[in-house]
Amino acid sequence: AYPYPPKICCLGAGYVGGPTMAVMAKMCPDIKVTVTDLNERRIAAWNSSSLPIYEPGLQEVVEEARGRNLFFSTDIDAAIQECTIIFVSVATPTKTSGIGAGEAADLTYWELAARRIAAVCNASSNMSPKIIVEKSTVPVRTADAMAAVMAASCKGTDFQVLSNPEFLAEGTAIDDLFKPDRVLVGGPVTPQGHAAVQYLADVYRRWVPTEQVLTTNLWSAELTKLTANAFLAQRISSINSISALCEATGANVSEVAYAIGVDTRIGPKFLKASVGFGGSCFQKDILNLVYLCRQFGLPEVAEYWYQVIAMNDWQKKRFAINVVSSMFNTVSGKKITILGFAFKKDTGDTRETPAIDVCKMLFAEKASLAIYDPKVAREQIYSDLGKEVIDKIEIETDPYIACSGAHAICILTEWDEFKTLDYKRIYDQMQKPAFIFDGRNLINIAECQAIGFSVWSVGQSL
Ligand code: NAD
Ligand code: UGA
DSSP: OOOSSOOEEEEOOSTTHHHHHHHHHHHOTTSOEEEEOSOHHHHHHHTSSSOSSOOTTHHHHHHHHBTTTEEEESOHHHHHHHOSEEEEOOOOOBOOSSTTTTTSBOOHHHHHHHHHHHHHHHTOTTOOOEEEEEOSOOOTTHHHHHHHHHHHHOTTSOEEEEEOOOOOOTTSHHHHHHSOSOEEEEEOSSHHHHHHHHHHHHHHHTTSOGGGEEEEEHHHHHHHHHHHHHHHHHHHHHHHHHHHHHHHHTOOHHHHHHHHHTSTTTOSTTOOOOSOOOSSSHHHHHHHHHHHHHHTTOHHHHHHHHHHHHHHHHHHHHHHHHHHHHTTTOOTTOEEEEEOOSSSTTOOOOTTOHHHHHHHHHHHTTOEEEEEOSSOOHHHHHHHHOGGGGGGEEEESSHHHHHTTOSEEEEOSOOGGGGGSOHHHHHHTSOSSOEEEETTSOSOHHHHHHHTOEEEETTOOO
16 A cells, blocks of 8 residues: 655756646645756756746746745755655767667666666665556556566565656647646556556546546557657657648648648647657657567568658658758858747757758858847857857847848747748848748738748648
8 A cells, every 4th residue: 555645756857857847746736746857057047037948937937836845955865765756867869879879769877867766775674565657658568667677676676667748748748747638557466556546547637537547568668658659749740741842832831731740530630841840759768669669570661661761761851952042052151040940939959950951061162140039048059050150140039120131031949939020121221132941830921922031831832
């Protein structure tokens, strides 16, 4: 029997660990929730008034619960010792070297976390029961590895390993956590596994309707997460492939997307053509799926999913090629303004943002770049593009200054504020002919053309 109410901790105070635990603490005021991290600066930021990540609504949730039943700490061992439910929400990036480099998930942080939990349990002969919860996105059967590490090192502790993947999207994380489409809890098909699944599911049932709290076996839960991201990314690559055909034929991708999306079997979401998808997970999770398929002797399945990435790479490249060819095949020495650097609106996150690829391709063509993003810090842009380009980029905090004197503007993130910029004012301060390349289908094309802009917008034949 597990204690009631549970005490909960989380290893990893990142984009997932922080918001997920903050919402859990807000919704369950009687449950003590401790979020831990190895990174002292990150924890200090969580304990300050300027949180380490930007997410609409996050500040209010943290401020309501912090110090009441929500705590941020670097004392990982104390948290493991005290808590029954231990979430592991550490990063699982793509491996950069060794076997499976470029595809397989790097489980270094994950295993170190597992060993740390095992070591703390091993240090005491009468440790209370533990439920270790995979929150990170991991390859199928990773729970086996966690269980093996635990079983080998702490024979005295009663433990269960569950999979509870997270489906929040950045920029809408708080809404997604308050009203998730579903919560998924996978566990071993044993009486003990079932009891642990119910114990965790009961926490979520406090604010998520019971029918939306799904329970499965471990491997289904692990594979569902990779599959969900693969399907979402596949829709974007599919509509982006059609965007190229629209440009060639005179069809309009927004009209096509709308007209297919009203078919309830297809649905309207995730059909916005773009410069390509970014973010820390789509590419890494599909590569992970591809690697798993190869490992399990399914090369045809691997190839099928790999095309989602290949199409995305092509879309980013196609955008940059279009800029160069439209501008008379040379951008050398020309100022190009990048509006939006984050991988999507309402976040300051730049992991795998298409803006990095586009900027690098334009640098290779010797363009000079001015960048404006409402949420991305200057240092982040420098670190993403590399120290060697510092003197070739101008980073501005005002979009009008960023556009002044430019030959072209590239809209790479769908920030709402870009819809209401005074494009006449911008046009008047630009070199002529003035180009605008809209990678998000966000501007009013007719208005911009009437001002005098030469307009390119993804999936529109102009
Ligand atoms: P992140 O890099 O923002 O945060 C991970 C944190 O874990 C870091 O702060 C790091 O210092 C900490 N850490 C590493 N090892 C640790 C240890 N042993 N003990 C304590 N802390 C440790 O990563 P993230 O974006 O929050 O992603 C975490 C996981 O969630 C990944 O597997 C990712 O695929 C998955 N995921 C992410 C999102 C998203 O929107 N970012 C959504 C769903 C799932
Ligand atoms: C995505 C999933 O939506 C989440 O469910 C999942 O939990 C998460 O990955 C994860 O595992 O990390 P996220 O990457 O934060 O969330 O953001 P999305 O809204 O999915 O956008 C991803 C990228 O696709 C962005 O670059 C976005 O601009 C692009 N996109 C999205 C399009 O180009 N077109 C669309 O129609 C939708």
